[in-house]
Amino acid sequence: MLIAARNLTKFFELRGGLTGKGAVQAVSDVDVEVREGEIVGVVGESGSGKSTLGRLLLGLIAPTSGEVLFDIPEELLQKYDEARSANDKKTMEEIASKYSITRKSGRELRALRRRMNMMFQDPYSSLNPRWRVEDIIMEPMVSTGYLTGNEARKRVRELLEEVGLPREFAYRYPHELSGGQRQRVALARSISTLPSFLVLDEPTSALDVSAQAQILQLLKRIRERFRIGLLLITHNIAVVSYMSDRIYVMYAGKVVEGGPKTSIISKPQHPYTVALISAVPGNSRGPRVILRGEPPNLVDPPKGCHFHPRCPMVMDNCGWTAKEVAEELEFLLRGRYYGMLKEGSKVVPQGELEILVEGAKAEEVRKVIEEEKEEVKSLRSIYEVREGNGGALVKLMRYDIPGMYRTDEGREVSCLIYRKT
Amino acid sequence: MEYALSVKDLRVSFYTRRGVFKALNGVNLELRRGEVLGVAGESGSGKSTTGLAIMGLLPRNAKVSSGSVLFDGRDLLAPLTSIRKFSTGRNESAIRKLHRELAPIRGKRISMVFQEPMTSLNPVLQVGYQIAETLVIHNPSLLASRKLARVRATREDTTALLKVIKENEGSETAVREFVESRHLKGLEEQALFIWRRNDINELRKERLILDLCCEKVGSTTKRLLESLEGGMGITKAPVLSRLLRRVLFKEGYRKAVEFLSTLGVPNPEKVVQMYPHELSGGMRQRIVIAIALINNPDVVIMDEPTSAVDVTVQAQILELVKDLKRRVNSSFIFISHDLSVLGEVSDRIAIMYGGRVVEVGPKEIVLKAPRHPYTTMLINAIPTLDGREIRGIEGEAPDMRNPPPGCIFNNRCPFAMDKCRKEEPPSYKVSEDHYVACFLQGGK
Ligand SMILES: Nc1ncnc2c1ncn2[C@@H]1O[C@H](COP(=O)(O)OP(=O)(O)OP(=O)(O)O)[C@@H](O)[C@H]1O
Ligand SMILES: Nc1ncnc2c1ncn2[C@@H]1O[C@H](COP(=O)(O)OP(=O)(O)O)[C@@H](O)[C@H]1O
Ligand code: SF4
Ligand code: SF4
Ligand SMILES: [Mg+2]
C-alpha cells in the first residue's frame, strides 16, 4: 500500500486554546488509502477538511492523533488493522514505528520529501513571482538532493516537454504565463523528483473549463507514464468522476463514504452523497434533493452523526440533543401553537438529554409532539414527557455515533442506516 | 416584440498602462420580458463588463466607443458615448453625470447581484438596515403607505379585512379591492404575508392581522408621511427629520422580515438584526438577492451569484432563482462561466467569446445542438458525472490588446477559412430564435 491513514485526526487549537476557546475539528478519525498508480478523489464542500487531510498525508502538518503509514506491505497493514480491532496497542505501535511518516527523521525524511509532493489550487500565488520557470521547477530537485544543479537544469527541459510547454518557457517569469500555463509549470515542479505520491489540491478550480480539460488530460497521462498515486482534492464532483478510480466523500471533517468511483456516482449510499450528487447542476438522474441549511461550524460540530441537522433520512438516534430539540419546540410553541406557552415562560435545555417546558402541561406537549413529529424530525428523539418541577419535562433518547460500515463491492458508509444489527 | 432591455453593438475598451484592452467588440443582446437570459463564456470574455455597462458602473478607464443600452425608451449610456476625444478626466465627469442620471433607476428598476456578497454588503450595518435603506431611498412612499395604513385602520377595518381574507381564501385581488375601498393601501401586502406564513397557527395569524391597526404617530410625522405617500420623492420632501427617518427605517425592517421569509430565510426576525459577518455565505447571498429584488425591478443582473458558494448551497440558490422567476415580474440576466448552472435556470443562453456574443438561442438548442464551433468545443471540455471523455480547446484566448482581424476565434478554430481571417462574421439566423456568428452558418 502506497499510503494509508488510520484514525487520522487534526484539531486546530483556537487562540487561547487551553483556556477553553476550543478547537477547530478539521479532520476527525479518518481512514483513507491510496495504492500505487491510483487516482483517488476527495470531494466535499468548503471547510470539510480536504486540504487538511492532504497536508496531513504529506506530513506537512502534524496530526493531533492517528497514523499515516507510507509504503507499507499489504500484510502488515492488515496486521495493523487486526491489531486495531483487537485493541492491541503494542502491535500497532510496533508497525507504526516503522512505517509512520511522523516517526521519520533526518535523512529518512529528506528521502521521503522526494517521494511525495503537493500541487496547489492557486496558480498565481503558488509560484514565486521573482523566479524564472527554470528555477521554480529545479528547486525541489536540488533541495532534496535528488540531482545536482546542472543535471537538474537539463531535466527542466524534459519536464517542460512532458507538460506540453515549449522549452523557451524556462526563461519566463510567472506573470508572463496564463493560468493554465502556470498550472503546467506547477505540475512539472511537483513531478520533478519522480515522486510516487502526489496530492493535488483543487488543481483546476481557478481555471476556465478549456484549460481545466487540458490539465486533467495531462494529469491522466502523467499518472500512466510515471505510475504516480494521486490524491485529487476538489469540490467538483464531475471532475472527480472523470478522473478517479476511487472516491472519498468528506463532510464536516469526516469521511462519510468511500469506494469505487462508478458505483458511488451511480448508486450513492450515504444520504449526504445522495444530496451532493443530485445537486450537481445538469444532473438529470433522479429527483433533486435540496438540503436545508449549510455545513456546520467545526468548533462545536453536531453530536452523533455530523450530518444529522441537514439529513433528509435522519432518525431518532442520529444525534439530537436538548439544545436542538428545545429550539424547535420553542419555535412551535411560540408560533404554530401560540398560546400554549405562557407569557415569560421558556423552553430550557437541561443537560444534553433533558428539556423543561416551563409552565406547560405534559399532556399538551405530548400532543404537539405527536402532531408534529412527522415534519419536525428532531422531535422523534423524545421518548418521554412527564410532569416535572414547574412544567413539562421532556426526555430524549441517547444518540449513537455512526462507525464505518462495509456495504458492497469495497464500499464503506458512515451512516446508521447501514449499521448491521 | 418589446424588450425589457437591449444592448446594441456595444464596444468598450479599457485604457491601462499596459495598453488598450478591447473588452467588448460589438455586443448585441436582447432581454425579453419575464425571461432568464443566461450569459456564459470563459474568463475575460466580457460577461461582467457587459453587466457593469448596463448598470452604468464602468470604471473611469473604460471607454465606450459605440453602442447603446436601451431601457424604457432611452439610451442609458448616452452620456458616455457622446464623448468625442477620450481622456480619463473627460470620461470621469461623463461617468459622474451618468451616475446622477441613473441614480433613480439603479437599485429600483435595474439591479445587480455580484459574485462575492461581501463586496456589496456594508460590514458595519445590520442587514435589515441595508435592505431597509434601498426601500427608503427608492420607495419611501410604499413605506409611508404601509405605516399610515396601520395608523388609519380601525379595529373594525381589520376585522372586516380578516373576514375578506377568510372568505376569499387569501385571494390577492379580493384583498386589494377591499383595501382600496377603505383607503388603506399598503395594508394588503402585510396582511397577506401573515396569512401565507406556515410557521404559525390560525389563531396567531388572526391576532396578527387584527393587530394591523390603531397605531399612533405624532402629527408632524404623520404630515411628513402623508406628503411622502402623496408621491413626493424623498429628495424633494422637506429635509427628512430624524424622526421620519427612524419611522421609515423601522417600517423598512418590517418589510425586510416579510421579504426574507418569502426568500426562504429561516428566522428572519433574528437575521435582520445581524451583521454580514455573522451570516454564512449562502445566507449573505440571499440578503444581496433580497436587496436587489425588494423594489420589484424590471431587470435584475446576476453576475456569478453562485460561484462563491458550495454545491449544496448553490442548489438552494438556483432553486430560489427558479422560484423567483415564477413569482416576480422581473427579467433576469444570469451570468456564469458554468454552462450547466445556466442549463438549470435559463430560458435562453448567450455564449460570449472575445467580447462578442457568438451564439444565442433557446437553452436546449444551445446546450444540445450548438452550431458555433466555440460553443461545441466548450461543451466538449466540461466533465460530466458519466465520466465521458473531455477535450480541451487548443491554444490560448487572443490578446485583447491586439485581437486577430476577422473572426475573433480564428486562431483556435479547426474550421477557419481564409475569409475568417479577413472579415468579421455577422450573426446568422440558423433557426427560430437561434443566432450564430460564424461563416459556416451561411455567407460562404
Ligand atoms: N491552520 C489552521 N488553523 C485553524 N483552523 C484551520 C487551519 N487550517 C484549516 N483550518 C480549519 O479546518 C477546517 C477544514 O479546512 P480545510 O482547509 O481542510 O477545508 P477544505 O475542505 O480544504 O475546504 P476548501 O474547499 O474551502 O478548500 C476549516 O474549518 C478551516 O477553517
Ligand atoms: N477595470 C478594468 N481595467 C482593465 N481591464 C479590465 C477591467 N475590467 C475588465 N477588464 C478586461 O476586460 C476583459 C473582459 O473582462 P470581464 O468583463 O471581467 O470578463 P468576464 O466577466 O467574462 O470574465 C478582460 O480582458 C479583462 O481583463
Ligand atoms: S446516521 Fe445516516 S441517517 Fe442518521 S443523520 Fe447520519 S446520515 Fe442521516
Ligand atoms: S467564422 Fe470561421 S473562424 Fe470563426 S468560428 Fe466560424 S469557421 Fe471558425
Ligand atoms: Mg481546501
Ligand SMILES: [Mg+2]
Ligand atoms: Mg466576471
